[in-house]
Amino acid sequence: MTSNATFLAERLNSExxxxxxxxxxxxxxLSKCYIQENSPQKVVLLLRSNLSEDNVYMYxxxxxxxxxxxxxxxxILKFPVLSAETNFLLGxxxxxxxxxxxxxxxxxxxxxxxxTLWVAYEKLCKLGSFIDPRxxxxxxxxxxxxxxxxxxxxxxxxxxQKPDEISEMMITLGKPIQLLSQYSIDEALTAFKNLPExxxxxxxxxxxxxxxxxxxxxxxxxVEYFAKAFQVEPQRIEDLDFYSSSLWYExxxxxxxxxxxxxxxxxxxxxxxxxxxxxxxxxxxxxxxxIKCFTRAIQLNPFYTYxxxxxxxxxxxxxxxxxxxxxxxxxxxxxxxxxxALWGLGSMYFKQEKFTQSLQCYKAARTxxxxxxxxxxxxGVNYKSLNNLSEAINCFESAxxxxxxxPLPRFQLGILLSQMNRDSDALRYLEGLCQENSKESHLYIxxxxxxxxxxxxxxxxxxxxxxxxxxxxxxxxxxxxxEQLHGNSSFPxxx
Amino acid sequence: xxxxxxxxxxxxxxxxxxxxxxxDMEGFPIDRQYTKTRFPLTSNSxxxxxxxxxxxxxxxxxxxxxxxxxxxxxxxxxxQSDGSQPHTxxxxxxxxxxxxxxxxxxxxxxxxxxxxxxxxxLIGNAMTDMREVQxxxxxxxxxxxxxxxxxxxxxxxxxVKTHYIQLVILQNQHNGRDTHIRNMKILGxxxxxxxxxxxxxxxxxxxxxxxx
Numbered sequence: 001m002t003s004n005a006t007f008l009a010e011r012l013n014s015e016x017x018x019x020x021x022x023x024x025x026x027x028x029x030l031s032k033c034y035i036q037e038n039s040p041q042k043v044v045l046l047l048r049s050n051l052s053e054d055n056v057y058m059y060x061x062x063x064x065x066x067x068x069x070x071x072x073x074x075x076i077l078k079f080p081v082l083s084a085e086t087n088f089l090l091g092x093x094x095x096x097x098x099x100x101x102x103x104x105x106x107x108x109x110x111x112x113x114x115x116t117l118w119v120a121y122e123k124l125c126k127l128g129s130f131i132d133p134r135x136x137x138x139x140x141x142x143x144x145x146x147x148x149x150x151x152x153x154x155x156x157x158x159x160x161q162k163p164d165e166i167s168e169m170m171i172t173l174g175k176p177i178q179l180l181s182q183y184s185i186d187e188a189l190t191a192f193k194n195l196p197e198x199x200x201x202x203x204x205x206x207x208x209x210x211x212x213x214x215x216x217x218x219x220x221x222x223v224e225y226f227a228k229a230f231q232v233e234p235q236r237i238e239d240l241d242f243y244s245s246s247l248w249y250e251x252x253x254x255x256x257x258x259x260x261x262x263x264x265x266x267x268x269x270x271x272x273x274x275x276x277x278x279x280x281x282x283x284x285x286x287x288x289x290x291i292k293c294f295t296r297a298i299q300l301n302p303f304y305t306y307x308x309x310x311x312x313x314x315x316x317x318x319x320x321x322x323x324x325x326x327x328x329x330x331x332x333x334x335x336x337x338x339x340x341a342l343w344g345l346g347s348m349y350f351k352q353e354k355f356t357q358s359l360q361c362y363k364a365a366r367t368x369x370x371x372x373x374x375x376x377x378x379x380g381v382n383y384k385s386l387n388n389l390s391e392a393i394n395c396f397e398s399a400x401x402x403x404x405x406x407p408l409p410r411f412q413l414g415i416l417l418s419q420m421n422r423d424s425d426a427l428r429y430l431e432g433l434c435q436e437n438s439k440e441s442h443l444y445i446x447x448x449x450x451x452x453x454x455x456x457x458x459x460x461x462x463x464x465x466x467x468x469x470x471x472x473x474x475x476x477x478x479x480x481x482x483e484q485l486h487g488n489s490s491f492p493x494x495x
Numbered sequence: 496x497x498x499x500x501x502x503x504x505x506x507x508x509x510x511x512x513x514x515x516x517x518x519d520m521e522g523f524p525i526d527r528q529y530t531k532t533r534f535p536l537t538s539n540s541x542x543x544x545x546x547x548x549x550x551x552x553x554x555x556x557x558x559x560x561x562x563x564x565x566x567x568x569x570x571x572x573x574x575q576s577d578g579s580q581p582h583t584x585x586x587x588x589x590x591x592x593x594x595x596x597x598x599x600x601x602x603x604x605x606x607x608x609x610x611x612x613x614x615x616x617l618i619g620n621a622m623t624d625m626r627e628v629q630x631x632x633x634x635x636x637x638x639x640x641x642x643x644x645x646x647x648x649x650x651x652x653x654x655v656k657t658h659y660i661q662l663v664i665l666q667n668q669h670n671g672r673d674t675h676i677r678n679m680k681i682l683g684x685x686x687x688x689x690x691x692x693x694x695x696x697x698x699x700x701x702x703x704x705x706x707x
Binding site for chain 1: 695697704707
């Protein structure tokens with residue numbers, strides 16, 4: 001039917017203008033038809049010489065869709081009065097050009113003009129500009145900048161100072177999203193779980209809860225919620241990238257394969273599908289193929305930060321530092337709050353032994369997400385490499401406080417304390433980890449090393465043997481350690 | 496007769512001592528200028544072969560007697576220079592590495608006046624800033640000669656980090672013009688790779704090493 005409408009609109013456009021059917025109206029109709037048939041470039045060519053206040057939004061939107069950012073901005077700024085959606089569009093243009101402060105400005109203007117503009121609020125959260133949700137969705141009537149023509153009903157209701165049902169719901173939905181963007185995960189999680197029943201069971205909310213568990217490194221729960229969301233709303237592709245990453249962490253090959261199969265069937269041209277494929281191949285350790293998939297995702301959406309970061313991780317694992325750096329930096333440029341890209345960049349510098357640069361990256365990542373115990377552990381390891389031992393201890397201790405389930409800060413703190421000859425403290429941490437039913441061979445090796453150092457070869461040998469039992473592949477290292485033990489003491493080694 | 500026998504025996508013992516002395520060279524720093532061995536030094540827990548990390552340049556070479564022949568494992572092939580003295584071999588390491596020994600195989604019995612006699616080894620971070628660490632004169636050498644590299648402190652050589660190593664052949668046996676070298680190796684310290692965490696096998700540990 002679209003082509004029929006286009007045909008008729010084109011015929012109408014050729015007719016002379018009448019009083020009821022003005023030239024403006026004809027152009028608008030034809031543009032709408034072109035947009036329907038998904039050819040924004042036609043709209044750009046049609047409207048370029050016939051710009052008016054009425055159709056400038058449509059023109060700018062089509063310019064934006066065809067990546068003519070400058071042209072879109074110039075056209076919008078020709079007209080003095082800007083509506084909420086044009087402000088939003090300007091914000092998107094600025095964001096794509098990495099002009100973040102201006103983008104924040106336009107988004108907040110858009111939100112103040114139209115209080116139901118959820119996307120603008122979401123963008124503000126994403127860019128790290130946190131405004132009170134009540135302020136955002138109800139507004140402050142005393143200085144409400146209600147100018148412009150396209151305010152809609154919400155503006156009028158604001159004047160009555162009576163937040164209606166929809167604004168109330170926007171506030172309850174807005175609060176947890178903001179908390180999630182601030183990485184206050186525990187608060188966000190309780191807020192999401194306190195949402196009213198019907199909303200809480202929607203695909204969107206389930207995905208957000210999954211996302212919270214993902215950030216908490218509680219992957220079994222994350223997987224459960226994402227899977228539920230997938231069941232409730234099979235059309236929901238937006239958050240499946242994080243679902244696939246949770247499955248990647250859990251090493252759930254078959255589930256990942258199942259999700260990928262579904263997505264390839266239904267969303268072949270969706271960038272998320274290719275991120276899922278990349279995660280799948282990454283789990284198989286087929287790094288080259290994974291890189292191809294992530295690159296395809298980036299090709300489908302050049303502003304997909306998560307794909308850039310994941311692609312960077314694969315390049316880093318391949319020790320292709322040049323490519324890794326360029327991907328991490330792209331991710332960081334598009335979204336300055338993408339802290340995993342900063343972490344990746346830091347890890348890359350760390351591998352190259354550029355410890356001061358890696359420290360800067362880790363620190364920058366930490367300002368974005370101060371609640372990540374993993375990030376703090378890496379920061380501590382970095383301080384240790386720079387020989388700043390007191391800072392390293394501080395980092396490990398706060399990392400332990402942030403996430404009691406994360407064994408790595410305790411592991412690292414144990415090694416560090418032993419290097420500082422505080423062996424009894426070190427043993428307290430490491431043996432504490434042991435008692436948590438840990439089956440990690442390296443933990444036993446470290447404890448063994450400390451006992452060897454303290455002159456208890458029989459105890460050391462016991463831990464070395466346990467370590468070997470837990471990881472039979474690591475025979476060489478453990479054999480060397482046992483030989484050293486033998487060399488340093490007269491204790492007979494019983495195999 | 497008897498005396499002669501004793502002398503030859505003691506000299507062969509000395510040679511044996513020389514030949515097998517590299518087992519006690521496990522540790523660093525190295526306390527002698529160079530050692531002579533029958534077999535090349537091999538990688539062990541402390542040192543490794545870093546020849547392949549470098550980019551090799553010769554001052555000149557006769558066609559078919561170049562880097563390939565110098566670097567391949569065979570001792571029957573060799574590099575032959577084709578130019579005026581001094582002849583040089585320059586190795587550039589793009590990433591600064593700890594170097595400990597420079598090993599070179601010479602064979603006076605086959606190469607005669609092509610065999611080097613006066614040699615000098617330089618190291619430095621740029622070609623304009625090379626310092627001599629070894630300057631030796633060998634008489635009718637045959638076998639592997641392992642020269643210690645590094646900073647000389649109290650008579651011992653401490654391995655240092657460098658970009659460039661250069662061997663300069665100043666003179667050959669019986670004043671020969673061009674030179675033959677049959678094999679060459681550079682050994683460096685085995686460096687501990689910098690890793691934030693060991694490779695954990697338990698997923699409850701390894702998952703915390705990644706931020707995706």
